[in-house]
Amino acid sequence: MRNFSRYFSIILLFFSLNTVFSQKGKFEIREGHFFLNGKPFTIYSGEMHYPRVPSAYWKHRLEMMKAMGLNTVTTYVFWNYHEEAPGKWNFSGEKDLKKFIQTAQEVGLYVIIRPGPYVCAEWEFGGYPWWLQKNKDLEIRRDNKAFLEECRKYISELAKQIVPLQINNGGPVIMVQAENEFGSYVAQRKDISLEEHRKYSHKIKEMLLKSGISVPLFTSDGSSLFKGGSVEGALPTANGESDIDVLKKSINEYNGGKGPYMVAEYYPGWLDHWAEPFVKVSTEEVVRQTELYIKNGISFNYYMIHGGTNFGFTSGANYDKDHDIQPDITSYDYDAPISEAGWATPKYNALRESFQKIQQNKLPDIPKPIQVITIPSIKFSKVSCLFDLTDRMKPVKNAKPLTFEDLNQGSGYILYRRKFEKEQKGKLEIKGLRDYANVYINGAWKGELNRVNKKYDLDVEIKSGDRLEILVENMGRINYGAEIVHNLKGIISPVEINGNEIYGNWEMLPLPFDTFPQHTFKNKPIAAHSPVIQEAEFTLDETGDTFLDMRSFGKGIVFINGKNAGRYWSTVGPQQTLYIPGVWLKKGRNLIQIFEQIDFHHTVSGIDHPILDQIVK
Structure with a gap:
């Protein structure tokens, strides 16, 4: 009888939890405020991009946000991450957006989705699939028939993932963004009329609505750029605005003279480029601005609360006339409150104290960090010049x-x-x-x-x-x-x-490195500055996060057990290590493979901390 009672209690608990998580809610904008289930609500959000964090760590990072005092997580959706080839969509495994949203709900966070189609985000091509450029009739980010048709397909596929998880369907999604920072683009593309710009942005909004998005829409732009970026029917929010009076004045002008007032991107850190110093924002400054927002009832989103990593070839670049290009480093640490490896920084702890002051209940305990290990020196047993590989490849020929x-x-x-x-x-x-x-x-x-x-x-x-x-x-x-x-x-x-x-008589040999090339290594002598492919096995007694020390190398990429950890460029910096998630490693035998372009080295090892701020002159 005792066992039956226990079993019956478990069944009741299961159904009660299931009812809570499937209960429909309501998030709305009225009377100049956000309302959640009929009560005024202030958004305290942090941005985290699920493609930049292994899925096994999503819950840990989201629990870190909850423990800091946030009530919402915001994420971009990267179109090119999910459409792997024209018409080939993937929302499974590491790319399971639904799972990310549901995990946020389990942790007790609401979700804001920023689907673009353009996202910026220091991400390759701002999220656009590279092959859009192959269509000569298509121009991105414009009222262009070919482009809008591709956007429609994307939004249609995306809606299948997020519509069922909107708050009115029992999920945690409370808002969706229409386009992204369009006002700055309008300001730069003066060759296109404002009328055409606005036709385009409004068509993106209509696509979102037709796809089934029914939660409030919003736009995000610098406060001086609302004229080009705001969309009728979407709440304007101001990126990076620290002056409360300017924030309110800007939003009032484009939102019928009323709020709610929100900063969709407040920067507690900043992005970083190769060959430039690592940018830091002081804890004191971030705490001061956060408390100013809280005091004035301003909703806000930290961009980023946790940056993660630009694994593989996902990092983008900025354009600068003095450099032509400013490629982003592999680490997306961003000097964020939660570090690249998911650690609580002094900035995190200080902000947690600020949020605890406005909470009736004690905040949850900070989750323990993922275990960190150091990998002893690995000697490369297989080394070959890249030309040994390419000499056996069949080239593409062209004039x-x-x-x-x-x-x-x-x-x-x-x-x-x-x-x-x-x-x-x-x-x-x-x-x-x-x-x-x-x-x-x-x-x-x-x-x-x-x-x-x-x-x-x-x-x-x-x-x-x-x-x-x-x-x-x-x-x-x-x-x-x-x-x-x-x-x-x-x-x-x-x-x-x-x-x-x-x-x-030109010959081209494509080397996409989507996987590391299969090769029969002959271990011949390597000439100075030759491009080298190399690999080695190493054994681990335990797994954990680690940081590969690349300071002895030059420029290249690293694969660990078949996963591309990203670029290193040690001869310029500032990043000198590569973050390796422990979930990529195995007890027993592991495989490391490196493609080095300019400065081959025979050994590599892991250390227990990142080096992200060493510029090499």
Whole structure:
């Protein structure tokens, strides 16, 4: 009888919990305020992007937010993360958006979705699939029939994931954003009329509504950019606005003279580029601004509360006329309150104290951090020059160099090569380099070309019968500003020597590195500055997070048990380590594979902390 009673109690508990989590609610904007189930509600949100965090860690990071005092999590949805190839959609496994939303609900957080279709986010191409550029009739972010049709397909697929999880259907989703920071784009694209801009943004809003989105919509822009970015029927919110009076005045002007007042992006840290110092924002400044928002009843979202990592080739780039491109580092730590590895920082602890002051109940305990291990030195047992691999590949031939897009390749590298019948001596110039290249003659390194510091030429001496090889890396498509429409990769202009185009007999060897290439390693001597592929096995007695120390290497990518951990560029910094999640590691045998472009090293090891702020001059 005792066992039956226990069983009956478990059944009742299950049904009661199920009723709570499926109970329909209501989130609305009225009388100048947010209302949740009929009661005034202030949004205290933190942004976290599920693709930047292993799914096994989602709950831990969300519990960190809850323990800090937040009531909502905000996430972008990256279109190109889910449409892996034209018409091939993936919302499963690590890409299970529904699971992320449901996990937030389990933790007790509401959810705000920012689906774009454009997202910025220091993410490759601002979230757009690279192959959109292959359609010559399509122009992104514009009232363009071909583009809007692709947007419609995306929003339709996305709606299947989030509509069932809106609050009015029993889920935690309380708001959805229409487009993203469109006002800044309008300000930069003065070649397009404001009328056309607004036609486009309103069509995106209508697509969201027709797809079944029924929670309130909002836009987010700088407070001075609402004229181009606001959308009728969507709440305007101000990014980065610290002045309460300016915030209210801006929103009042475009929201019928009333609130609610929200800062959709408040920056407790900032983004980081290769070859530039790591940016930090002081704890004191963040706490002061947070308490000012709270005191004035302002809703806000920390961008970012937890940044995570740009694994693989997902990092984007900014455009700057002084550099042409500013590629983002692999770490998306962002100097956020919750570190890249999910640790509570001093900033986190100080903010938690601020939120505890306004809570009636004691905040939940801070979750314990994931265990950290150090990996002893690993010696590479298999090493080979990349040219040993490419010499056995079948090239694509063309009279002039083809772009990544021409070769139907989204990311990675392309080796361009050409044999010369006549002697050439002088300045090799590639004005259309996108983005980084090493140049070789007969396999011997001759120099580096680099869009970051606008180095597009070097002196060469080519004899009859010599082979020129140019290994080009795509360092991430531009994700912000007007230059986003100019995002082809590879060599996109003629290759010239002394001003004369080198035309005819070009060979292209695509190296997407979507997986690490299979190769029979011969362990021959490696010439200085040769591109190298290398691998080794290592054994672990226990697993945990770790940080690969790449300070002895040059520039390349690392795979751990088949997963691309991202780029390193140790010769410039500021990032000198790569975060390796413990869930990628196994007790027993593990595999590490590295593609190194410029400075091969025989060993690598893991350390127990990140190094993200060491610039190399």
